[in-house]
Amino acid sequence: MNSGSGSRGNGARVIAAIVTVALLAWWRLTTDPNAIDLAHRFASPSTTSPLGTDELGRDVLSRLIAGGFITIGAASGALAATAAIGTMLGLFAAWRGGTAGSALLVTTDSLVSVPQVVIALIMVSILGTNLQALMVAVVAAGWLPFARLSFELASRILSTDYAIAARMSGASSARIVAFTLLPNVARPLVAHAFLRFPGKLLLLSGLSFLGLGPQPPTPEWGAMLASGIDELERHPLVPLVPGLAIVLTGFAAAHFGRRLEAPTTGPASARPTE
Amino acid sequence: MRSSSRQRILSTPFILLAVSFLAFLLPELQGVDQARVTLFARSQEAEPTEAAIAAISAELGLDDPLLVRYGRYLGDIATGDLGTSNVSRSPVGPQVWHATVVSATVVALAMAAAVLSATVLGVVAAANQNRWPDKLITGASRVLVAIPIHVLTPVLVFIAALRLDLDPTSGWGSASHLVLPVIALAVSPAALFSQVVRSEMLDTLEQPYIRTALAKGLTWRRVVWVHAARVSLVGVLTLGSLFVAGLLGGAVIAEVILGVPGLGRLLHTAVTSSDVPMFQGGLLVAVASGVFVGLLGDLVSGLLSPPNGDG
Numbered sequence: 001m002n003s004g005s006g007s008r009g010n011g012a013r014v015i016a017a018i019v020t021v022a023l024l025a026w027w028r029l030t031t032d033p034n035a036i037d038l039a040h041r042f043a044s045p046s047t048t049s050p051l052g053t054d055e056l057g058r059d060v061l062s063r064l065i066a067g068g069f070i071t072i073g074a075a076s077g078a079l080a081a082t083a084a085i086g087t088m089l090g091l092f093a094a095w096r097g098g099t100a101g102s103a104l105l106v107t108t109d110s111l112v113s114v115p116q117v118v119i120a121l122i123m124v125s126i127l128g129t130n131l132q133a134l135m136v137a138v139v140a141a142g143w144l145p146f147a148r149l150s151f152e153l154a155s156r157i158l159s160t161d162y163a164i165a166a167r168m169s170g171a172s173s174a175r176i177v178a179f180t181l182l183p184n185v186a187r188p189l190v191a192h193a194f195l196r197f198p199g200k201l202l203l204l205s206g207l208s209f210l211g212l213g214p215q216p217p218t219p220e221w222g223a224m225l226a227s228g229i230d231e232l233e234r235h236p237l238v239p240l241v242p243g244l245a246i247v248l249t250g251f252a253a254a255h256f257g258r259r260l261e262a263p264t265t266g267p268a269s270a271r272p273t274e
Numbered sequence: 275m276r277s278s279s280r281q282r283i284l285s286t287p288f289i290l291l292a293v294s295f296l297a298f299l300l301p302e303l304q305g306v307d308q309a310r311v312t313l314f315a316r317s318q319e320a321e322p323t324e325a326a327i328a329a330i331s332a333e334l335g336l337d338d339p340l341l342v343r344y345g346r347y348l349g350d351i352a353t354g355d356l357g358t359s360n361v362s363r364s365p366v367g368p369q370v371w372h373a374t375v376v377s378a379t380v381v382a383l384a385m386a387a388a389v390l391s392a393t394v395l396g397v398v399a400a401a402n403q404n405r406w407p408d409k410l411i412t413g414a415s416r417v418l419v420a421i422p423i424h425v426l427t428p429v430l431v432f433i434a435a436l437r438l439d440l441d442p443t444s445g446w447g448s449a450s451h452l453v454l455p456v457i458a459l460a461v462s463p464a465a466l467f468s469q470v471v472r473s474e475m476l477d478t479l480e481q482p483y484i485r486t487a488l489a490k491g492l493t494w495r496r497v498v499w500v501h502a503a504r505v506s507l508v509g510v511l512t513l514g515s516l517f518v519a520g521l522l523g524g525a526v527i528a529e530v531i532l533g534v535p536g537l538g539r540l541l542h543t544a545v546t547s548s549d550v551p552m553f554q555g556g557l558l559v560a561v562a563s564g565v566f567v568g569l570l571g572d573l574v575s576g577l578l579s580p581p582n583g584d585g
Contacts, residue, residue: 106281110289112516113568115523118541118560122296125545125553126303202422206527209424210542222424229428233436243425251420 014252022068031059033066034217042235054228054238058217064241067219071208072249074131074220075201078138082200083193085139086146091181093147094154095173101151108148116141116203124212131220134213138204142196149192153185187260194257198250205246221246279572286565293561297554298347306550309336315360351558357551366555370540374559376446377529377536381521383452384459389514392464393507396471401498403476411468418465423524427458427531446535458528463517470513471506478502515571519564 031049037057045052051060093104120137127133157163163180205222207213214220216227221242228239301308309331313322331337335346350357356366399411434454478484479502487497526538537560544553
């Protein structure tokens, strides 16, 4: 029904386009994103400031780009740490099996009904309101699905004939993990990571929106949205630019993740009959 | 009962105990000097005397061993005493209780709205597969599911204030205050559920018993809405129970923006104003209700899903 490779190409192209635009804009970026110019508050778009200026006369485009590096960078960093920690826990539990396996299952089963925002709030209350603390909070809130998925994938692979054969032929644990387990769990986990990216982006920018992240004047998208939101009526560009940036970035990553995931889940698990 | 449900029930006390220990430890982890904070909250004394600190430490029992203090904390919780707010200087318990009722109302209504609208939209989309209603609903749901609540809520406020004359757009107290929080929370799950209902409906409509019903001479409309939609409703209810945690989380952001005095806003205010007892109390209730709702959803979906081999 859907031509996998073509659509996957589209997703990759969207991401490539975003990166190119960001880099080009960064290169052309001459204004300081935090430079205050009270004489030109809420300026309309012009050649000097293509997206206008905000409530302190700061260039919206400069802040959008600088904020993109902060927001996407922090979300990606948090996602990478989340995936790494969750995957290690899941693989370890699957490898050891028995008590370790059921302990992981019981913990994830129960913790999954605790809202991520609440877990993140706990971390923020301990670590304070800054970007690093916010990233740690996002990691603490999000390792569950990765642990669960990698546990299930690894358990399935370890019970296949070729994994049993590898073990019986005397391969070392390290060798089985490196050559049997990792290559087989890598692709679905990477796809899962792309699918989870919007969640990280939303949690991060959402908490930052509430003032629980990097403090002003840091141009984080969620914080930009929060500070511009009162002007939605008179100066819609100021809040709409970061808002749309959050939505579109999340959308592109989710789209890319779905395409990556499609070939593995389609025939294997979704429709066993027919 | 499924073994996973039994494991969950058995593990619930341990999870709650772990959370209570975490809540108890929070002031230590935050590096808060409870004697000074309490003294300041009571008397606005920024630089108290050593004697005053010693007195309050003795009163609060801060010098006792950690486990003794934890035991006392658990005892207080068991008797319903969640401490006294550092900011308002009134008991935390009743405030947390009121906030929980508010949040529960909003979340329950939002979930009901999401399930109902998703069922209707998903069934309409599936019954008109690949025609314009399907394309419209599927397209809209793909976009709406991706819109974060902190983008959606201000836009809703904007629309409500400008176009609908819905006043007031924030606050609490009358039924009209419910409209925006419920919509804000319901949109994303409704969009996601409608996609699930649609694909389940498409599967169901292929089933032999649907062909039989049609062959018997029942109208297409009746078959779709009575026979097939019922199956999808069970599926979406199960999915919905898994989503309550996410909804509670989204409620934090929506409540803060819309000024709804729920549990989410209580937690947010407690974090930003360093009101440790308030945060501990809110945290306990938030986690406990999340765990219990999850457990309930697990049991309900266990009851709803047909037993193996019988279908």
